[in-house]
Structures are given as structure tokens and as C-alpha cells.
Amino acid sequence: MEKFNNMNHRQGAIFFVITFFCLFFSSCKKDTQYFKTSGRVFNTEFEIKYKFNRTLEKEIKDCFDKFNLSLNPFNKESIIYKVNNNESVEVDYWFKTVFEKAIQAAQISGGRYDITCAPFINLWGFGFKEIDSGEDLQHTIDSLKQFIGYGKIYLDGNKVIKKDPRIQLNASSIAKGYACDVIAELLESFKVTDYLVAIGGEIHAKGRNPSGFYWRIEIPRPIDDSEGKKNQGMEFLQLRDKSIATSGNYRNFRIKDGKKYGHTINALTGYPAESNILSASVIYDNCMTADAFATVFMTMDLEEAVDLGDRLQADGFDYLFIYADEKGNLKEKRSANLDNFLLR
Numbered sequence: 001m002e003k004f005n006n007m008n009h010r011q012g013a014i015f016f017v018i019t020f021f022c023l024f025f026s027s028c029k030k031d032t033q034y035f036k037t038s039g040r041v042f043n044t045e046f047e048i049k050y051k052f053n054r055t056l057e058k059e060i061k062d063c064f065d066k067f068n069l070s071l072n073p074f075n076k077e078s079i080i081y082k083v084n085n086n087e088s089v090e091v092d093y094w095f096k097t098v099f100e101k102a103i104q105a106a107q108i109s110g111g112r113y114d115i116t117c118a119p120f121i122n123l124w125g126f127g128f129k130e131i132d133s134g135e136d137l138q139h140t141i142d143s144l145k146q147f148i149g150y151g152k153i154y155l156d157g158n159k160v161i162k163k164d165p166r167i168q169l170n171a172s173s174i175a176k177g178y179a180c181d182v183i184a185e186l187l188e189s190f191k192v193t194d195y196l197v198a199i200g201g202e203i204h205a206k207g208r209n210p211s212g213f214y215w216r217i218e219i220p221r222p223i224d225d226s227e228g229k230k231n232q233g234m235e236f237l238q239l240r241d242k243s244i245a246t247s248g249n250y251r252n253f254r255i256k257d258g259k260k261y262g263h264t265i266n267a268l269t270g271y272p273a274e275s276n277i278l279s280a281s282v283i284y285d286n287c288m289t290a291d292a293f294a295t296v297f298m299t300m301d302l303e304e305a306v307d308l309g310d311r312l313q314a315d316g317f318d319y320l321f322i323y324a325d326e327k328g329n330l331k332e333k334r335s336a337n338l339d340n341f342l343l344r
Helices: 002-031 057-071 079-084 093-108 118-123 137-147 172-189 287-298 302-315
Strands: 033-041 044-052 153-156 159-162 195-199 202-206 215-220 233-239 242-248 253-256 259-262 277-284 318-324 330-334
Touching: 033 057, 044 172, 057 079, 057 093, 057 172, 093 153, 093 172, 093 287, 118 137, 172 195, 172 202, 172 242, 172 287, 202 215, 202 287, 215 242, 215 277, 233 242, 233 277, 233 330, 242 287, 277 287, 277 302, 287 302, 302 318
Parallel strands: none
Antiparallel strands: 033 044, 044 195, 153 159, 195 202, 202 242, 215 233, 242 277, 253 259, 277 318, 318 330
16 A cells, blocks of 8 residues: 555656646747847848747847957957958957858959958948049059959968958958858757848848748849839748848949949959849858858849859859849849749
């Protein structure tokens, strides 16, 4: 009888433990909800949506602050600022990751994309400081070319080695995409399985949205804001466990001597890239790579971009190019697999 009673006590204890954990995990599941953290970073807007049992706003903003100390060229305490100003500094993992991807993109694009073209970006008014073009623009560009080129800078361990101290870096075409990856990694560290990270035109999505569907992404119609149609969508995609980056010159441009110039610079010429591509969107596993190659495609004409995009499909790239035909009508060129993402 005593043995039977002890068994009952043990079974009761086990039942209590099982019941407790069932109630605990059920409670945790019920407590999860979608939160949104938004604001401005890198001179653009960001919005992060995620399903969790509490807000992660502090953790997200702390992560952005740390990222700024690595790759924000406006921040005098950042690594990239110190590299640009030849101050003694050891680079961190984030800087190295972006630098190595930028060099890869430069090699694949034949140098049209180049992280060292900061002086050209500054010259055209899109960078972190102004450069006076003087009376002879071409002469100024030729002078700047002397210390521009990805082959003139490399990493030696955690040190940046420049072949010319005047070399400066601008990672704006890749850093926002990488920041999406970094925030995604932060969310993953908290076991978040449903989220969307959007920084400007760079997005990483995982799992499902609050309605239970895969995340819906809008590709804007590439027309400038002056036409009052900036909110029109050209295409709508669904994204799951993928990144997308969109680059275009239709909103970020400057007027110089009566001519409109886009912000994408061809590092080989020193001039803003002239292309019939108005918008390039790239889908890939990580947002840093998608961001870099969306810019790469904007330095090319349509035929070159399609040729490169088709070759990169073997590595998991998908693309959507929006371009203007001879009559000015908007047309699309898509990778073979892009239909798998389109919402119709």
C-alpha cells in the first residue's frame, strides 16, 4: 500500500510538472504578438516588424548605434571615418564583411562599382562632404581618378592598407543592405521566426506577416516625386526567407547645369551612370549582396545587366529591371524564376 501511495505521489508530481510546462508554453505562445520599431537611420527611414513576446526596440536601436560606429562616414568616431582620414584604427567584423563583398562586386562589374569612388560621389553632391568641381569638371574628375580604384586598397588582418593616403571609402550602396542582415541576425538570436526588416529600399523577410501570409513587397513605379505618383506600385512580390534590394535614380538625383543626374556613379568614368534601366531589384538570400548588385546593375545598360543577371542566377540571384523603351514606355525584364515571387 505504501509503495502504491508513493507511486501515486510520483505520478501526481509528474502530472503537475507536465501541466505547468504546458500552461507555461501555452501562455508564452498566447503572449506573442507583432511589434513594430521604426525611425531614421543612415539618413533614411527604417521599419522593423516582428512577432515576439515583448518589444525589442532598445536592442534594435542599440544595434544600429554600434553599426554606426563601424560604417557611418558622417560619424567621426566610426571606423570608416577614421579609415578615410588616415587615423590609426583596427576594423571590426562588420567593416571587413562589407569591404570584402564590395571588392567582389567591383571585380564582377569590371570596376564600374567601386567602394573607393567616394570622391566622385562627393563631387556630384551625394556623399559625406562637398567637392568643388571648379571651372573644368573633366579636369577635376581626371585629378580624382588618380586615387580611385579598388586595387589600390586592401586589408592586412584588421588593418586597412592604402596605396595612396587620399583614398576614401563610401559604403552607402551596400551598408544599408548589410544592416538589414545584422538586424535579422539580432532577431534570430531571440528565436524570432516571423519578421520583416526594411531600411529604405532594402528588405529582409522571414516567416509570415500578421495576416498569416508571406510578406508582401511593393516595387515602386520608377517616376520621380515631382509627378505626384510616388506611392504607385509597379509590381507586388511575396517574400519568404529572402532579401530584396531596389536601386533607382528616379528619386535621388541632382540638377547640374540644367541636366538631371542620378546618384549611381560609374567609377570608371567619374560621371553618374547613364542607363535605360530606371530601377533594378535583386532577390537573394542575404540583403548585403542584393544591395550591392542592385547598384551594380544600375551602372550598366539593359543588355549588359540582363547578361550578368542571367549568369548570376546559378548562384541564386533573381532580378527585375524596369526600363524605358524608345517611346518612353515602362517595360520589365525579369529573371526566369521571378514569376515565383510575383503576386498576380
